[in-house]
Amino acid sequence: MALAARGLRSWTARQALVAAAAATAFGLLLGVATVLIPNSLFTRDIPPTWWSYPVWALTSVFAGMLAATYVRDRSEADDAGPGDRPERDPGRFGVAGGALAWFAVGCPVCNKLVLLALGYSGAITWFMPVQPFLAVGALLLTGLALVQRLRGQVACPVPAAVKEAAR
Numbered sequence: 001m002a003l004a005a006r007g008l009r010s011w012t013a014r015q016a017l018v019a020a021a022a023a024t025a026f027g028l029l030l031g032v033a034t035v036l037i038p039n040s041l042f043t044r045d046i047p048p049t050w051w052s053y054p055v056w057a058l059t060s061v062f063a064g065m066l067a068a069t070y071v072r073d074r075s076e077a078d079d080a081g082p083g084d085r086p087e088r089d090p091g092r093f094g095v096a097g098g099a100l101a102w103f104a105v106g107c108p109v110c111n112k113l114v115l116l117a118l119g120y121s122g123a124i125t126w127f128m129p130v131q132p133f134l135a136v137g138a139l140l141l142t143g144l145a146l147v148q149r150l151r152g153q154v155a156c157p158v159p160a161a162v163k164e165a166a167r
Contacts, residue, residue, distance in 0.1 A: 003150070010154060014071060034052075034106040036053065043110070048105065052135075059097065059101040062143055098138070100138035103131070114127050
């Protein structure tokens with residue numbers, strides 16, 4: 001966690017701006033689609049639970065911060081080569097966390113995939129009680145992806161030129 005905190009402290013104003021913009025965009029997308037933000041585009045048959053709003057907000061913040069970790073400093077852009085991709089991509093955890101958040105805070109009977117798989121009564125009986133666990137999973141996955149990306153920003157980065165010289 002100390003490396004992740006150091007990575008966060010090393011952010012530029014550009015990364016902070018990208019984090020705010022991406023968090024807002026993700027929050028609006030998720031909020032409108034799941035009707036946590038009341039709108040005329042979508043409807044919701046079952047009102048949101050009390051925990052949907054904090055999960056929505058935290059997932060949006062984590063997703064925005066995660067997106068900002070992919071913004072490189074202008075000085076780093078010249079050093080990077082095509083082989084600089086990490087072996088395990090934490091972005092996959094972030095995408096999975098975002099998808100889980102959508103299932104967690106969405107209306108259980110308005111979700112066409114759930115409705116198709118379980119039917120109306122199955123969505124209420126089986127899927128609705130699972131949603132809090134999906135919410136915890138969403139927060140854990142996006143949080144884990146964010147911590148991994150932040151740690152990677154300060155954990156002994158090696159420029160591409162040095163890697164090539166070592167080979």
